Amino acid sequence: MHVQEWLDTVPAGAVYAVVALVIGVESLGIPLPGEIVLVSAALLSSQHGGVNPVVLGACAVAGAVIGDSIGYAIGRKGGRPLLAWLGNKFPRHFGEAHIATAERSFEKWGMWAVFFGRFVALLRIFAGPLAGVLRMPYWKFLVANVLGGIAWAGGTTAVVYYVGLVAEDWLKRFSYLGLAAAVLVGLTSMLVIKRRAKKTAARQTADEREAVPAAE
Template identity: 40%
Template sequence: MMNVNDLISNYGYYAVFLVIGLESVGIPLPGETVLIAAATYAATSGNLNIWVIFAAAAAGAILGDNVGYWIGNKGGYKLARKYGPKIHLDERKLKVGRYMFDRHGGKVVFFGRFVSVLRTFAAFLAGTVRMSWPRFLLYNALGGLVWSAIYAFGFYAAGNTLKQLSGIVNYVAIGIAVVVVVVVFLVVRRQTNLLADKAEAAYPGPLE
């Protein structure tokens, strides 16, 4: 079975674009690992251009996220409306989700690019709760560009040294993400009625 390093050495920029793009759509693939491997390979072998790696990563991230958003907007939303009540996801909670994304979705989309689980599902969730697409696109593009630049040029400059630290960085990021998610969940749970009232005032009547 081909490992990440073989994937990069054989398919180069195409592997970076495709893996990151598919991960952003919602398929759990190692996009960050592929980007790190490509940047390190470029630094140590000189066979790849770091600027093209950056462009491929950013393009994959932005395009993949927009496909994920579209799937959530067209498919996830309808499924949530149809089957949500069976898992206690009624219209009231959908409105709360939309309300939260309208106000904090930019942060979720931007910073979610740096956390593996959120990187895979943030775009789909944004589409499902009908986050404004122009606003999503802005934060999606900013997150994709900044994330790609940091990992591509950072690991290119540091070579194998920074690669050895990537595992620790990932564990720290995941730990922070878990804490943030738990805190947000507890806050939302305690303020559900208040948020529901605000969401109803923001989106009166049935959802379209």
């Protein structure tokens, strides 16, 4: 059963709880499909009035911020052994190469890595625990965490919700042509933000490559 179809069978309160829980668990370092669940729930909220998009967005933001903060606390106390344990449990997400790349991003970009990490699946899982391991000052982490959570969770909910409304209206008027155009607008909006995050990471990698010959 598709995620959205399953969410449609449960009460609105359960939808809010599932979204907050899945995003929260993902944010504290356990790989879960947080973005898929959020997008499915936001699309569901545009189709009937049972799920309030404002409450949904608030729950998503709360799950993201609280989950990241718990991950930060765990990382600060667990340190390197925690990353080694996660590497054994989830080698596809916490392999040595992934950890090294994420660590370079955090050491160089700090708060920006936490903020933009929200829009990149791998960094979204890493952000909390790795910031704790690297002992980033909590106030800096919290500011970037809250702003990133609002931009990602709140922004995704709003974009998908309004795209869903437009898609439904256009579908009635222009059939599949309207639906395709509405979905395209929504995807473009989301991809622009993600592309900016990837460009930031690419610039960082290029700077590091240039710095190696200079050091030699």
